[in-house]
Amino acid sequence: MRILLLFISTIIACVASPAQEWTQPPQTQVMTLGVFHFAYPNLDAIIVAEEDQISVLDEPYQSEIISIATAIEKFNPTIVCVENRPERQQHIDSLYLLYKSGRLKPRKNEIYQLGFRIAANLNLPGVYCIDDMGRHYDNINELFQDSVRLTGLVDYYRNSPDSIYQVPAFSGKISSIIDELIRKNSPDYITERLSIYLLNPFKYEEEPGDFLGVDFETGRWYNRNLRIFRNVQRIPHSPDDRILLIVGAEHLNLLNLFFDVSKEYEFVSPLPYLESTGENAP
Numbered sequence: 401m402r403i404l405l406l407f408i409s410t411i412i413a414c415v416a417s418p419a420q421e422w423t424q425p426p427q428t429q430v431m432t433l434g435v436f437h438f439a440y441p442n443l444d445a446i447i448v449a450e451e452d453q454i455s456v457l458d459e460p461y462q463s464e465i466i467s468i469a470t471a472i473e474k475f476n477p478t479i480v481c482v483e484n485r486p487e488r489q490q491h492i493d494s495l496y497l498l499y500k501s502g503r504l505k506p507r508k509n510e511i512y513q514l515g516f517r518i519a520a521n522l523n524l525p526g527v528y529c530i531d532d533m534g535r536h537y538d539n540i541n542e543l544f545q546d547s548v549r550l551t552g553l554v555d556y557y558r559n560s561p562d563s564i565y566q567v568p569a570f571s572g573k574i575s576s577i578i579d580e581l582i583r584k585n586s587p588d589y590i591t592e593r594l595s596i597y598l599l600n601p602f603k604y605e606e607e608p609g610d611f612l613g614v615d616f617e618t619g620r621w622y623n624r625n626l627r628i629f630r631n632v633q634r635i636p637h638s639p640d641d642r643i644l645l646i647v648g649a650e651h652l653n654l655l656n657l658f659f660d661v662s663k664e665y666e667f668v669s670p671l672p673y674l675e676s677t678g679e680n681a682p
Contacts (some may be wrong), residue, residue, distance in 0.1 A: 407675060430659045431630070433650030434584045434670075436574070444488035452573045456504035464577040467677040469517045470536040475581050477522065479635060482515040483651075484529040486631060496526050508637040515646050516612040528633035534624030537615045552618070553604055560600035580672050584649035590644070591608050594653030597621055633664070642668075 413674065438456045440448050454461060484492055492511070498504035499516045506512045515527045536544075543549050574580045585588055597617060604613030637643065643665075647655065659667040 404579055404589045406558065411659055424432065424663065427662075427664060428637050428639050428641050429475075429668050430583075430643040430665045431472070431477070431668040431670050432618065432645045432647065432652055432655055432659065433472060433514070433581070434590075434652040435510045435581060436584065436644060437509045437648060438513055449450060454574050456513055456577070457506075458561055459662045461577055464677070465513050465517075468519065468578060468674065469580065471645065471673040471677045472514075473523055474676075475668065475670075476517065476642055478524070479643045480515055480519045480524060480527045480642045481632060481635070481643065481645040481647075482527050483531045483647045485510060485531045485533075486529045489529045492529055496520075510668045518644065525555060528631075528634075528635050530628055531638060531647075532549060532624055532627035532631060534621070534627060536619035536623075539612070540615050540619055543612070543616075544590065552606065552629050553601060553612075556604045560566045560603075562600040571611075578674060579675050581649075582671065585652065585670050585674065590649075590652045590656060594657075596672070597653070620634060622654065625651055625658070629658045 440453045444580045456462065456465060482492070495504060495512075496516055496519065498507070499512065506517065511527070519527050533655070543553065573628070601613045602617045606612050628647075632645065634645065645655070656667060659665045
């Protein structure tokens with residue numbers, strides 16, 4: 401405890417100490433493009449019924465995706481990041497080379513439909529995998545191993561009175577991908593979605609006064625997105641680079657905040673680019 405207090409005191413002293421006049425070093429531009437998962441894996445909290453799913457390989461969706469890619473390419477990204485784990489980088493690299501050579505038909509996933517498409521159109525050498533599933537505290541890992549305790553959390557999640565505050569992440573069957581991405585990338589929507597993560601299951605308690613729900617969300621969401629941010633930091637880059645991050649729109653409620661306040665990066669919204677496509681063209 402004394403060592404911890406000494407460390408904290410040292411940090412406070414460093415922050416509070418007088419410093420010379422500071423100037424902002426050049427920043428690297430980062431655009432986050434939030435999407436719904438085009439292939440509907442239904443592996444997270446947002447489940448889309450089969451009858452509400454669309455095939456992005458069909459029209460008019462393919463034409464819309466091409467328009468979106470063309471618009472985003474005007475940002476001229478030099479680095480494209482996708483929502484896949486770094487340990488799968490070699491696998492993604494091999495698929496990208498096949499795609500770029502015309503030997504791999506685009507699959508439904510947004511990694512292929514947008515990530516590979518944009519990177520290949522700009523003749524980039526590849527895309528970067530930056531996803532991470534986060535790390536949980538030991539007490540949460542113990543919860544995952546106990547089916548009875550886990551059922552309690554799931555039941556709370558499904559039946560919580562906090563449902564009255566829910567802002568829908570899913571708006572029904574999509575008629576326009578362009579309109580849906582504009583909705584998901586709007587600042588008001590992103591802020592509202594972050595508010596949900598401070599409700600259910602954040603407020604779940606097994607015993608009155610414990611922090612089980614807080615600990616669960618710490619790993620599931622906050623730690624996960626901090627690790628994604630760190631993975632982006634690990635990519636060699638300079639102020640002359642422009643980074644495009646294609647990721648599930650839910651992640652924007654933290655990632656946009658991190659990039660916006662970061663001294664390393666300049667956050668760039670995709671909205672002007674999206675709004676220039678299709679029927680929204682000026």
